[in-house]
Amino acid sequence: MDKVKLAVYWAGACGGCDIAIVELGEHLLELAQVADIVFWPCAMDFKLADVEAMSDGYIDITLFNGSIRTDEDLHVAKLLRSRSRALIAFGSCATEGCVPGLSNVRGSDYALERAYLEAPGTENTQGMLPGRASNLPDSLHLPGLRPQVRALQDVVTVDAFVRGCPPNYEQVWKAINQLLTEGLPRSGERLLGVDPRSLCDQCPRVRIGKIRVPRFKRIHEAIPDSEQCFLEQGFICAGPATHAGCSAACIKANMPCRGCYGPPEGVRDQGSAILDAVVAGFAGQNDAAIQEALASIVDPIGTFYRYSYAVSLLNQLAEHRNAQPEAVAVHAEPKR
Amino acid sequence: MPVDDKLRVGVYICSCGANIGSVIDPAAVAEYASHLPDVVLARDYMYMCGDPGQNLIRKDIRQYKLNRVVVAACSVRMHEPTFRACVADAGLNPFLMEMANIREQDTWVHSKDPEGALLKAKELVAAAVAKVRHVFPLTTITVAVTKKAMVIGGGVAGISAALDLADMGIPTYLVEKELSIGGTMAQLNKTFPTMDCSI
C-alpha cells in the first residue's frame, strides 16, 4: 500500500497545535511508517511554492490548525483545500476561531492598535502596523489582517474536525488512526477522536444535583474544593456544554472547564448552552437576587464564548450591525 | 379567724344530666367524698342548680346542721352566685360555700379518659373540701351609688341606652368623640328591612 501523504499547516494560532502533534512522541515513528509528510512548515523545510506546484488532490490529508486571521491564512486555506483530498480543521482555532476570535468583539483595527501601539512596553514611535504601507527601507511585506477572524469551515469546505486548545495528544493519535484506518471522511462529516457526551460524563467530581448558588465567583477569588462540582461551588464551569475528549485535564488540575472542546453535538451555539447551564444554578428567588447573580458574571463574552465567539450567533449578529458582511467562500451553514 | 365549734361539711356532686354523669360516676365521687375529713354527708344529684337540687341543700343545712358546703358541678363563673344565694337562704354565710369545677375543667375535656377524669374529680372535690374547712364568714361591703350614668359613644346603641336611662329618670352623660352624634347610622342611606331613612 502506498504511504499516505500528510500535510500540517499553522495559520492564525499560537503554535500549541503543532506541539500537540510533536507530543505524539514515539507515535511519530509509527506515523512515519505509514505516512509521508509532504508539507509541515513549522517542523520541516517546505515552501509555499511546493504546495502550489502540487496537483489538486495530491495531498491525502491536511491537518490545518489556526484561524483565518490574515489574507495569507485565507490564501493558504484555499490552496490547501484544492490540493487536499481531506482537509481537517485541527484544534480550536481552525474549528471555531478560539481566543483570536475574541478580537472580533472590538474589530481588527482595534486589535492592531491595542497590540502594536497601546500595549504596555510597546515602543512603536513610527506607528507601524502589519499589513499597512510603511516607508521603512527593506521592509518586509506582512500580510494584512482580515476584518474578522474566521474558522476554517467559514472560508473553505472542511471534511472533519479535531477539537481542543490544543487537542489532547491521545485524542490526536486516535484521530490520526481513525483517518488512516477508516478512510477519508466526507465533507463536514464528523468530529475525530472525541467521546460522544459532554465533559461532565468524564468528570470525577461529586454532583449533589440540587445545589443552587446565589452568585458566581471567579477562580482567583477562592480556592475550589477539589472533590465537588464547580458549578455547585459557585464557579462557572463550561463542562456541561463542552464536548468530552480532553480527559478532564483542567478539572483534574482543580480548574473549571472553559469550553475549548466546543459544544456537544447538535448544539449550535456553545455560549448559549453555557449560559443555560449557569442560569439553571441560580438560587435567587427574586429580581434583586437575580440582578446580584448577573452582576457577579464579569466579561460575559469571555466567559461564555471564550473559544467559540467567531462562529457564534452573537458574532453573526454583531456583524449584521456593522452591515458590511465580507464575502466568504462558504456561507455559514448550520455546523454539524 | 374563727373556726366554728365543729366543722360539718356537706358535699354535693352534680351529674349535670349527662354532661358529667356520662363520663364519670357521680355516686363514686360522692362515696369518696363521704370519707373526707369533717364531711358529714355527700350526695349526688342529677341537677344541683335546679330547684329540687337547691332545696336538697337547704334542707340538709337545716336538718344536718351543715356549716360548710361544697358543690362539685360546673364553673364558678356559671353558678357560684346561684349556690351562694342558695346557702344564704338556709341561713349560712354565702362565703362558706365552695365549688369544685368538675364539668368545664374535667368531664368536658377528659371525655376520652374517664378514669383520669374520675380521679381528677375526686381530688378537685377533696381540694374544695380542704379549702372550705379553712374559710370563714365574710360580710359584703356596702357602697353608696351615684345615680348618674355615662354612655361612651353616641351611635345608635349609645343613643338608645342614653334615652332609656334618661327616661328612667337617670341623668346621663352621652360622650361622643366626633362632632355630632349618630355614629355610623347617620351616614347610612336607607335602612333594612323597612327601607326608611336612618336619621
Add this chain to the structure above:
Amino acid sequence: MVDAARQPLIDVMAYSDVERVDGYIGNFRAQVRRNPRYVLADRCNGCGACSRVCPIEVPNSFELDIAPRKAIDVPHGQAVPLIYQIDIDNCIKCYQCVTACGHLDAIDFSQKAEVVDLDIGAIVVATGFDSFDATKIPEFGYSRYPNVITAMEMERLANSAGPTIGHLVRPSDGKFPHSLAIIQCVGSRDKRFNEYCSGFCCMYSIKNALYLKQAHPEMDICIFYMDIRTPAKGYEEFYNRARQMGIRFIQGRPSQVTEDPVTHNLFVEVEDQALGQVIEMEAEMVCLAAAAIPRGDSEQVASMLTLSRSPSGFYMEYHPKLRPVDSPTDGIFLAGAIQGPKDIPASVAQGSAAASRAARVLSKDTWEIEPIVARVDAERCISAQGKKCGICARACPYGAITVEQGYAAVVTPAKCHGCGGCVAECPQDAIRQDHFTDAQVVAQLAVLLKDSPQEKILAFMCHWCSYGGADNAGTSHFEYPASSRGVRVMCSARMDQDFILDAFRRGAGMVLVSGCHPQDCHYITGQQVAARRFERIPRTLERMGINPERFRVEWISAAEGDKYARVITEMDAKLKSMDRGQIIAETARALPEINNRLKRWRSVPYMADLLTEPELEAVR
C-alpha cells in the same frame, strides 16, 4: 338623635374624649376632655353664614373624604348638636367667618380644651365599630381602581343628603354605572383577617341592591356571596324580594377584580358554584361589603376601663349567654357593635338592655360588693415596727393602701378590688386576702399533691382570664390530658412565690402559673406585678437544683381555650418525657432550701399544720 338632644336628662357631650376612668361600681369618676370647636356652643345658632364665606375646603371625614367641607362647618346638615366647628389645622385665619357671624359673636379663636370630671354610678360602653380596610385585599382592587368602592362609600353616594344628592356616579368619570358587582365577606370569614361573620353585610348589600334596582330597573346588579345570612325577623322576606326583582345572586367568592385601563370597567372573576364553572362579569362599578371590625382605639379604651377583648378584638361580655351585656367589670356595660358586629335593630335592643342593666344598679341607693379584700395584720407589718417598707402600697393598682412609717399599712376596703397582689408581695406575710388566704390556697395544694405528685401538673389560674380560658376549653370540648390540677385565685398577682415553691416541695411534676394578657388584666397592673415576680423564678429553681423546665408561665385569655388545652398538652408531654426518679431526686435536693425559705410562713395562722402534716386522710 334629635330625641337625645331634646331629652333634658341627657347631656350630649359631642367632640369629647373620655381620658380616664377611676373608681368602682356606683362610684366611678370619669375625666372627659371637651375639645375646642372655636365656636361657642351657647351662641352658635347653626345658621351657616360662617361656612358660606369660608374660603377653605378640606376633606369631610363624615363623607369618607369623598366630599369636602369648609374649614368652618358642620359634618352634615342634620348634625346634632348643630354647632359649627373650625378645623384649626386648615384654617388660614382670614376671619371672614367672624365678620359673617356678626352680632352673634359665636366664634372664639381663643377657646381651649376643657377637662371636666364626671361622677357616675355606671357606664355604658357603646363605641361602635370600624370598617375593614379593603386595600388589605389587593385582589379586589380597592384604591387601585377608581370604580371599586366600599359599601359605606355606596351609602354616601346613594344618599340624597350625600355629596351627589343621591345620584350614584362612578368616581372615574362621574357617569351612572349601568352594572354593579357587589362582593360579600370582604375581610370577614377570612382567616387572613377576621374569622368571624360580620353579620349584617348580607342585609345591607341586599338593601343597597334593592334600593338601586327600584330606582333603576335596567341596572344589572350581581351579588357574589359565599353564604347569604338573613336570620332575623323579616330579613328572609327582604332577600326573597331582592331575588324577585331580578338582582342576581351568584354563589362564589371572586378571585380578583381587574380593570380595563381605557374604559375603567371592571372584570370580576368568580367560580359560580352552581355552574361549577368560572365566569367573568364586566361591571361598571364594584362595591365591596367590607367587614365590621373592632374600633382602632378599642385596645386603649379596654385598658382604660379594664375590659377584656375576644380574639376577634371585640369586647368580651361577662358570659355569652347569661350576661351578654355585662362587662367583666361590675358597673360597666356593653352596647352595640363594640361587643360584636350588630345591625341597627340589635344595637338598639342592646342599648336598651345595657340601660336596663345599668339601671339595676342606679335605681338603688347602695350596692353590695364582694368582701374579697386585703387585710393587714398590724402585728406582722414592719412599718408598724418603724421600718421603712411600703411594698404593698406600690403593688396596689388602685391606691387602696396607705403606709405611714411607724404605723401598720392601712387598706381602704371600698377601694380594694381584691387582686391579692399586695398579699403576695408582702415580704412579712403580713397581709391576707379574705377568701384566698394562704391557708385556703395551701390546703388545696396539700390535697392535690398528696398522691403521685410527680405525675401532676399544678396549674394556678386567675379568675378572670386563665380560669375562663380553661372553662372555654371545656365549653369547646378541647381534650387535654387529665394530669392537671387547677387552683383558682383572683389574679396572677396573688400567685405567691411561696405557693410555687411549696408545690415543688410537695413534689409536683410541673407547675403552671397563668393569668391574663397584660392588656386584659382585670386589675390594671396585676399581671405586670406577677410577670416581674415570675421572671425571677426559673433562676431560683435552678439554683435549688430543680429543672426550670418544670415551671411555666403562660398568659391565656378567657377566650383562649385552645391555648389552655395546648399548654397543658405540651406540659404533659414534657412531664412524661422526664424521668420520675429524677423529679423525686430534685425534690429531695431542694427540700432543705425550700423549707428554710418557708420558715416564716409557719407563723401565719393555720399554716404550721399545713406545712408539716399531710392534709388528706382519705379513707379508701
Add this chain to the structure above:
Amino acid sequence: MIRLSQADHTFIEQIMAEPGGENLLTCWSCGTCAATCLVRRFDSSFNPRLTLHQAGLGLRGLVLSSSEIWQCSACDACYPRCPRQIHISEVMGAIRSVAIREGFHSPGPSALVDEQVCSGCAVCTRVCPYEAIDRVALGEHMVAHVNADKCMHCGICMASCPSGAITLDTFSDTELVSRMFADGWLGQPGYLDGGSTIPRILVFVCQWSVRTDAELQRVYNLGSQVRVVNLPCSGRVDPAMILTALNDGADGVLLAGCQEGECHYKRGTLLGRSKVGLLRALLAQAGIAQERLAFVELGAFDRYVLSGLVQKMLHSIESLVAAAVLE
C-alpha cells in the same frame, strides 16, 4: 348517583395524615381557588375546589382516578387568596402521595431523557422547579432520570440542557423554531438590516402570563410586524432561539413572563428573566443595541398591557434608526 354511605372515611384520614393534607376539611368551597387557578384556562374541567370537596367527602375512586390531581403545578396563586388559608397545592400533594401509594400515576406528559446523549451534568436536576429529576447509574455513566409523577412538563429542563438531551412532546425545539419561521416571517432582512420598512418583533409569550384571549388578540391586532410564539413558561426560552431570531430578521425580541412570585412553575419566570438579563449583557458587550431584547412581566392584575409593551418596543427600535441617522 353517588351514595354517601359508601364514602370512604379512611381516605380522608389517609390524606389528612400526609404532610400538607391536614387542612383538607377546612375548605368550605368558596371557589376562590377555582377562579384564581390558571390551569382551567387550558382545561376547563380542572377545578381544585371540586377536587378538595370530593376528597373531603371520601370519594376515593373518583379522586384517585382523576387526572386533575396531577395537574396542579403548585404555583400557589390560590394559597395567598384563600380565605381559609388552605395550602391547596400541599393538599393536592398529599392526595398524590396517597394515589402513588395505591398504584396510580400521572397521565403525563413528562420530559424524556436521551440516555445516549446525557452526560449526567446535573444542570436539569438543579433547574427543575419540582425536583422531579435525579441522576441514576446507567452502565458506567450517570444519566438524568425524570420522575413522571412529579414532572409538570414545563420544558424548563429541555431549555436548560446543554447537550440537547431532553425532549418533550409539547413545545419542542422544532415546534418553536418552525413557529418562529412560519410563513417566511424570519429568514428575511429586518428593519434594522435595511430590509423591512417597519420594525418587526418576535414576542415569546409565557402562556400563563397572558390571562385572557382578548389580551393576546390585541397583540395579534398589531399585524404581521409582530409574531407571537407561545411558550409553556418564560423559563422555556433558549438563548439560541433569541439570537437566531435576531439574526434572521427580527428587529426585537420580547419575552413576556409572569410577574415575580406568580410564576406558574415556581421559578420559571426568574430563569427567563435571568437569561434575558445575561443576553442583554452579551449584546451590550458585542456592541448591539440592548433595546432589541427585553423581558416584560405580566401580573395577575394586568389587563390589556401586553400590546402596549410591544408597541413601546416597536417605537424604541424606530428611534434606534432615527438616532443612527442623526449621527
